Amino acid sequence: MLGRPVSYRTRSSRPENLGKNSLHMIANICLTIFVIGALVVTIIAATYEPDDPLFQSPTKITTFLTSISNSTFQSNNTVGRTGEDLMAAKQTALATFGSGTDAAETKETNSYETSSSECEVDPKEPLDCKDPEVFQLMMQKAIERFKDIHFNRFGKPTPGPEGNTCDMAWRFRPKQGKATGFNKDYRRFVINRDNCTLSVVSIGEYHSGVNARKKKKKNKNKIPGYEPASGLQDQGGFSLPAAGEMVNDSLPVVESERAFIHRKYLIYVGGADRCKNMKHYLWSFLCALGEAQYLKRTLVMDMTLCLSSVYTSSNQDEEGKDFRFYFDFEHLKQAASVLDQDQFWQLWDKWQRKDKLSLYVVENFRVSPKKLTEVKHSLIMRKFGFVEPDNFWYRVCEGETGSVVQRPWDLIRKSRRLMDLVAAIGSKLNWDYDSVHI
Structure with a gap:
């Protein structure tokens, strides 16, 4: 051991330990700051005296409770109505009831005659299928007639070939079936009109209301260089019947x-x-x-x-x-x-x-x-x-x-x-x- 230099460097001063020592020092400083801050907040909370008189000394509390202030209520000189005043007004109205009744009866009679005259419709005129009352009647009869199907929605009625007929379409699906999609149907309703009274006489067969079919839109995705033939009769000699939806x-x-x-x-x-x-x-x-x-x-x-x-x-x-x-x-x-x-x-x-x-x-x-x-x-x-x-x-x-x-x-x-x-x-x-x- 003689002749060799002696190293007195400690472990903490070694280069590989400087990073760890720095982290420990930073952690201790942060902990100290947190403890000092908590101590300051505790002292302020203990020594704080609010202005609320309930937290003041007993002398100030007594002064607050025994203080005299002006009342917020003011005198009101208006006259209030009582039940006797209402009874007097009612007796005055009954006194004039006799003369008013005759005028009211005359006015009611005139209005009834006017409404009766408006209800009179010429039976030769065609039925207005767009009338909400007609539409409501057709929907009600369809629901009563076809109880085995579930209606999704109804289309607007359209006039039929005769004056007392209307065609209406709807979407539906069977109640007992498992199908998730809806089918289309449109039928013809024969409606009897007796002055203002409407009644459905009959409902046509499946797809009988052809006027309620949805009109086909023009094809926007037309293949370049080609155009559809007019009508259902083609060059091949085939003629397909126009049944159901327009195809x-x-x-x-x-x-x-x-x-x-x-x-x-x-x-x-x-x-x-x-x-x-x-x-x-x-x-x-x-x-x-x-x-x-x-x-x-x-x-x-x-x-x-x-x-x-x-x-x-x-x-x-x-x-x-x-x-x-x-x-x-x-x-x-x-x-x-x-x-x-x-x-x-x-x-x-x-x-x-x-x-x-x-x-x-x-x-x-x-x-x-x-x-x-x-x-x-x-x-x-x-x-x-x-x-x-x-x-x-x-x-x-x-x-x-x-x-x-x-x-x-x-x-x-x-x-x-x-x-x-x-x-x-x-x-x-x-x-x-x-x-x-x-």
Whole structure:
């Protein structure tokens, strides 16, 4: 140990302990300040003397309680009315009652005659269906007549074809059913009018009040290059009856030659999907529609269906059924680009040579839609053979293609005409049934 320098540095003075020592010192200073502040507040609270005389010495309290101040009440010289004054006024009014009664009776008689004259209505004049009294009567009778349904709201009555008829619409749902949506109905009311007395004679059948139907608004989402055909009679020769709500499901019509040649098309030809059940048909049809959307082309579709024997009363396949009767074509043509097959081939034959429209044929369903994105031809035609199951349309969307082409299920809805039939049958059965199969 001799010859070595001795270090007298303590642990607290070491560099690694300076931070800890500083924190302890700051904590002690803060604690001291807090204790001193608490002590000061305690001393002030103990020595504080308020100005309230109740907390003063007994001498000041006695002086406060025995002090004399001026009263806040002042004398009132007005004369108050008593019960005797009221009795005197009543006797004075009774004295003049005799002369006033005759005038009141005369006035009441005149007003009754006036109201009676106003109530007299010419029976030849048409009934005012917008009258609140008529509206209230129609609502009351509808609720009394159809006790098995729950009414959501009533529409405004509209005049019927005759002067004593009014049409009214309402939304409803069966009380016993589990459906959350509301159905629509509009019926015709025959109202008897005897001077001022109104009574409902009869209420028409389901959807009999056609004047109360909601008018169809113009389509703002019109597909460029196409316009709807006028009326329900189309070029394909199909005529759909105007039943239920007004439905604008007419076939799109090409506006001009320029609009036709500037668009690209996709069509499926052949295959064994014909006359299959509806699930099979939709599975294949939505595959074609999904590929058309993926390729950004207009789908050329056949508007005729073959109804499978499982749905027919004759137990045989029935051709020539209209697509629009089973599915909501109005919604489909607004949300997607589609064109009727018959109209397309007419325009194709008319303008193909003139405008040099090209055709690209695909005969193998294994050809991926990814490869067809590079095709610049005006029309892509997928041909399907006669060998099952390779000739089913849905085979195109199998395998890797299924992750690319998505079936647009949101574009397919049930036809309004078909749902009107279901509602009409349910109304005939007073909504007392388990299920309806059409």
